[in-house]
Amino acid sequence: MVEPILKDPSAESRLFAERAVMAGVLVLVTMLVVIARLVQLQIGSHAHLSTLSRYNHVRLEPLPPTRGLIYDANGILLADNYSSRSLELTPEEIRDLDATIAELGELIDIGEADLKRFARIRKLRRRFEAVPIRTNLTEEEVARFAVTGHRFPGVVVRAQPLRIYPLGEYTAHVLSYVGRINKQELERIDASNYAGTNHIGKGGVEKAHEALLHGTAGYCQVEVNAQGRALRVLKRKPPEAGQHLQLYLDxxxxxxxxxxxxxxxxxxxxxxxxxxxxxxxxxxxxxxxxxxxxxxxxxxxxTLRDSPHKxxxxxxxxxxxxxxxxxxxxxxxxxxxxxxxxxxxxxxxxxxxxxxxxxxxxxxxxxxxxxxxxxxxxxxxxxxxxxxxxxxxxxxxxxxxxxxxxxxxxxxxxxxxxxxxxxxxxxxxxxxxxxxxxxxxxxxxxxxxxxxxxxxxxxxxxxxxxxxxxxxxxxVVRATGAPGSAVEREFPAQxxxxxxxxxxxxxxxxxxxxxxxxxxxxxxxxxxxxxxxxxxxxxxxxxxxxxxxxxxxxxxxxxxxxxxxxxxxxxxxxxxxxxxxxxxxxxxxxxxxxxxxxxxxxxxxxxxxxxxxxxxxxxxx
Incomplete structure (x- = not known):
C-alpha cells in the first residue's frame, strides 16, 4: 500500500519567496548594468561616438597646401611643383587590406619597392589617415582605376604636387631637396598642419625655410554614402599656400x-x-x-653614399x-x-x-x-x-x-x-x-x-x-613673394x-x-x-x-x-x-x-x- 504524499504549504511558500527575491535581485542588477552602460554611452562616450556616427556619413579630408616656389636673383625658377597622381589607401575603411592590395595589383603595377614604402609609411600614420601605395600614376592607370574604383572602398586616386628642380645638380647643395617625412621628423612637426602632406625639406634652403615654404593645411568636410563614395562637400577651409622665396643666387x-x-x-x-x-x-x-x-x-x-668623391x-x-x-x-x-x-x-x-x-x-x-x-x-x-x-x-x-x-x-x-x-x-x-x-x-x-x-x-x-x-x-634668401609681386618682403642685412x-x-x-x-x-x-x-x-x-x-x-x-x-x-x-x-x-x-x-x-x-x-x-x- 502506497503512502499518500503530504504537501507542506509553508515550505513551498518560503521557496517561492526565496526564488522571487533572487529573480528580483537579478532583474535589478541587470537593469542597473543596462542603465550604467546607457549612461556611459550617452554621457561618457557621447563626444567619441557622435564623432564616429558623423564619420559614417561625413568624412574630414585634409587639403595640403601648395609648396612655395624658389627663384634666383633674376627671376629664374629653381624649385617648381608639378602635379602627380597617387593611389592612396585608408586602412580603417578597408576590411581586408592584403586582399585589396592584391586586387589593385591586377589593375595597377605595384612593385616590391612600393609595398615596402607603403608598409614603412603606414607605421607612421594613424589608421584613419590615407597612405600612398603608388605615386606618379600614368593616365592609363588612372583611367583603369576610375572604371572599377567603386569596388575598392577606402581607396582613392589623389592629385598632389611634387617638387622638381630644373637645374638639377647645379643647385643641389644650395636648395637640397624635399623627401618623405620620416619618424624623427614626424615627432617634431605639427601633425595637423602636415595632414595630407608626405614631403618635407631635408636640407639647404628647403629645410632652413620650411616654415615659409610649406604653408598651412586646410580641410574639407565631405558627405559620403555607405560605400564611402563622396556625395557632396559640406564645408571647406582652403589651405594657405607656402610663400615664394627669392634668392641672391645668380x-x-x-x-x-x-x-x-x-x-x-x-x-x-x-x-x-x-x-x-x-x-x-x-x-x-x-x-x-x-x-x-x-x-x-x-x-x-x-652609389651616391659609397662614392669616394662624396x-x-x-x-x-x-x-x-x-x-x-x-x-x-x-x-x-x-x-x-x-x-x-x-x-x-x-x-x-x-x-x-x-x-x-x-x-x-x-x-x-x-x-x-x-x-x-x-x-x-x-x-x-x-x-x-x-x-x-x-x-x-x-x-x-x-x-x-x-x-x-x-x-x-x-x-x-x-x-x-x-x-x-x-x-x-x-x-x-x-x-x-x-x-x-x-x-x-x-x-x-x-x-x-x-x-x-x-x-x-x-x-x-x-x-x-x-x-x-x-x-x-x-x-641666401633675399625676400619672400614672387618676383615683382606686391607682397614681396625683403630680409634686412645684419x-x-x-x-x-x-x-x-x-x-x-x-x-x-x-x-x-x-x-x-x-x-x-x-x-x-x-x-x-x-x-x-x-x-x-x-x-x-x-x-x-x-x-x-x-x-x-x-x-x-x-x-x-x-x-x-x-x-x-x-x-x-x-x-x-x-x-x-x-x-x-x-x-x-x-x-x-x-x-x-x-x-x-x-x-x-x-x-x-x-x-x-x-x-x-
Missing amino acids: SRLQQDAHAALGDRRGAVVAIDPGTGGVLALVSRPSFDPNLFVDGISSVDYK PLFNRAIRGQYPPGSTIKPFIGLGGLETDGGVTDAKWCPGYYRLPGHRHKYRCWNRWGHGTVTLEKAIVQSCDVYFYKLAQVMGIDRLHGFLAGFGFGTRTGIDLAGELGGLLPSRAWKLSARNQPWFIGETLLVGIGQGPFLATPLQLAVATAALAARRLIRPR VRQLPVASRNLDRMIKSMVQVVRNRRGTAKGIRTKAYSIAGKTGTVQVFSIKQKERYRESEVAEHMRDHALFVAFAPVEDPRIAVAVIVENGGHGGAVAAPVARRVMDSYLLRMPPLAAVGEIADGQ
Whole structure:
C-alpha cells in the first residue's frame, strides 16, 4: 500500500519567496548594468561616438597646401611643383587590406619597392589617415582605376604636387631637396598642419625655410554614402599656400662656377660684399636632387653614399680645411692693429728656428726670400715672416683678432647643416686634448696650418668683410613673394662693424692687389686690365713631411696632394663680388684655385660667355 504524499504549504511558500527575491535581485542588477552602460554611452562616450556616427556619413579630408616656389636673383625658377597622381589607401575603411592590395595589383603595377614604402609609411600614420601605395600614376592607370574604383572602398586616386628642380645638380647643395617625412621628423612637426602632406625639406634652403615654404593645411568636410563614395562637400577651409622665396643666387654664375671647377673636387663661394648675399655656392662633385623627391632607389642611393668623391657632402658649408696662406692678410692686419712688430723687416733664409730649438719651420721657398716687409710677405707669401709675426703676437691675440672676422664660429647663413670650423686657443686645447699650448703651434696658426680649420664659406665671408670694411651675416634668401609681386618682403642685412683702422685696411688691400698685379705675386697669372683684383693664394699640406724630405707632387698619390686655395674680391675700388675657392688635392693655389676664381669674377663682372677651359686665362691678361 502506497503512502499518500503530504504537501507542506509553508515550505513551498518560503521557496517561492526565496526564488522571487533572487529573480528580483537579478532583474535589478541587470537593469542597473543596462542603465550604467546607457549612461556611459550617452554621457561618457557621447563626444567619441557622435564623432564616429558623423564619420559614417561625413568624412574630414585634409587639403595640403601648395609648396612655395624658389627663384634666383633674376627671376629664374629653381624649385617648381608639378602635379602627380597617387593611389592612396585608408586602412580603417578597408576590411581586408592584403586582399585589396592584391586586387589593385591586377589593375595597377605595384612593385616590391612600393609595398615596402607603403608598409614603412603606414607605421607612421594613424589608421584613419590615407597612405600612398603608388605615386606618379600614368593616365592609363588612372583611367583603369576610375572604371572599377567603386569596388575598392577606402581607396582613392589623389592629385598632389611634387617638387622638381630644373637645374638639377647645379643647385643641389644650395636648395637640397624635399623627401618623405620620416619618424624623427614626424615627432617634431605639427601633425595637423602636415595632414595630407608626405614631403618635407631635408636640407639647404628647403629645410632652413620650411616654415615659409610649406604653408598651412586646410580641410574639407565631405558627405559620403555607405560605400564611402563622396556625395557632396559640406564645408571647406582652403589651405594657405607656402610663400615664394627669392634668392641672391645668380643661377648663371652658379653654373659657371660649377663648370670652372671642372671634374675636380672642391667648392666655390661668391658673396656680394655690399649685402652679404650669396651669389654662388658650389660644391663638387654634386648630385641630382630630383632622385630624392619621390624616394630614391636603393641602388642609386648606395652609389651616391659609397662614392669616394662624396657627392652628397656639402664642401662649401661643411668642408673644414686649414686655410693656409689665405689667412695671412688677416694675420698681417692683426699685427698692424696690435702693434705686433710688422713695421720691422724680417730675414727669411728659407726656414725659421725658435730660440734654443733645432727644429726648422720651413718656408715654401726653400731658398728663402731674403729681407721681407709685410707687403712683400703678402705678395710672395713668405712663411717665415708670418712665423715670426705669430710668435710676437702670441696665440691669445691671434685668437681674439681672428674671431672678430668670424673664424671658429658658424656664420649664421640661412642654410641647414653649416659647420663652424676650428680656431684653436689655449682653452680649446686644454678642453679637447687636456694638453698645454706650445709656441710651435702658434707658428703654425700664423700660416693657417696645424689644428686651424675654416670652411670655404667662412673664408668668403671674411674676405667680403675686408672688401666692405664691415662684417655682414651671409644670406641666401633675399625676400619672400614672387618676383615683382606686391607682397614681396625683403630680409634686412645684419651688419657688424670691424674694429680695424681704415689706414691699416688700406695698407693690407694694397698688398693683396699686388698679389695679382706684381710680376712676383703668387697670383700674377690671373691679372687683367678689365678690373682690379685683390687676392691671396693658399696651398695646404695634406700630410706632414719630415725635416730632411722634400715634397714632390709628381711622386705623391693624387688624394695626398696639397689643397689649392684662393680668396679675392673685385673691383677693388667698388667691390661687387668676394670669392673663396678650394680645390681638393689641386696643388698650388695660384696655378689652380686662382684661375677658377678669375673665371667666376669674369662671369659676374663682365658677363662674358663661359670660357672653354680654365687654362685659357694666360699671364698678362
